[in-house]
Amino acid sequence: MRFDLITLFPPMFAAVRDLGITGRAHAHGLWSLVTWNPRDFTHDLHRTVDDRPYGGGPGMVMMAEPLAQAVEAARLARLEAGADAEGASAPVVLLSPVGHVHTQAAAQAWSQGTGAILICGRYEGVDQRFIDRYVTQQVSLGDFVLSGGELGAMVLLDSVVRLLPGALHDAESAVQDSFSPTLDGLLDSPHYTRPEVWREDPVPAPLLSGHHAHIAAWRRERSLALTATHRPDLIEAARDSGRLSAGDERLLHDRSHKS
Incomplete structure (x- = not known):
């Protein structure tokens, strides 16, 4: 199982990759995590990934092109690593208030898969054109707003990885x-x-x-x-x-x- 994280703050994921149950499972090769920073796919001096919203309003919006290039790079890397079969791209998941609320049943279903590309939004949101073209699923943790999708992605990862065979010392822990x-x-x-x-x-x-x-x-x-x-x-x-x-x-x- 492999998760690719599109995030402006890759260091945040060291906690879920290196510590606790998920860290032990990662060390044992039960899952892998790769981060992709949209700033690495920009071409201006300031590595700009956001801009003002059309129509006015507060805050900034994440631009479509850096996110799109990050997703395409992640897809290619997953294919080359054998994480995805030819013609069977991993789901591209946006942590968003629009999404279905994550549940234990959803975590069980995720644990049977091969992973996903998770998009961690920031600012006021993500350009809708990127969502329409690339995002295949949206997930929410509940009716509240975070500063970004990173913490939500970490919660999702923890809930899924702990269900992988061998992640827990006693498999009955998850059953109960x-x-x-x-x-x-x-x-x-x-x-x-x-x-x-x-x-x-x-x-x-x-x-x-x-x-x-x-x-x-x-x-x-x-x-x-x-x-x-x-x-x-x-x-x-x-x-x-x-x-x-x-x-x-x-x-x-x-x-x-x-x-």
């Missing part, structure tokens, strides 16, 4: 993540570790029982309760898709009547 199919899209249950009693607050008894069925039942009940409290929309989504059992519904019914 919040929003995962294993949890029917619900939130994960609370977690505890040593000491058994911390400031007079003990670990819940079922987790100490050693009885796997009791532990699983407790975790499901707490997952349902946590989700119902903080993300009731996820409960409704699981219910609508038929992922809640009769036992789940009884637990939710009993909880609502107690509260």
Whole structure:
């Protein structure tokens, strides 16, 4: 899996390339990252990549030509490296408020692919003509605005790379993540570790029982309760898709009547 990043700030990606789970996965060759600075594809003294918007208004807009040349260079490099098959270009993805909100399910789908070319916009935005001609997909992290697409791209990379086989020490860690199919899209249950009693607050008894069925039942009940409290929309989504059992519904019914 290879990701090519079109960015004005390549050093930002050292964190995701060199540190933590994603850094270890990169060192083990599970994925690769290449950055392309649009300024390297300019031909003026100031290496200009932005200009004032037509029609007026505040801020500056990223120019189409440096971005286009960066994408074309990335496509050629991917082809030469064997990252993409002839005639099967990688998706060109813009981090943008226009895009579909990134989800765990989307991260799972991305983890089955070969990567992408990610465009990290800056300023007030990107010339629409570049978007129309080159961008095949737009992705958003939510209804808020960042100074640029770099942080969004790093979040996307982390969410995808950690799902690659061999990225985590224990593959079950990803299976039990919040929003995962294993949890029917619900939130994960609370977690505890040593000491058994911390400031007079003990670990819940079922987790100490050693009885796997009791532990699983407790975790499901707490997952349902946590989700119902903080993300009731996820409960409704699981219910609508038929992922809640009769036992789940009884637990939710009993909880609502107690509260």
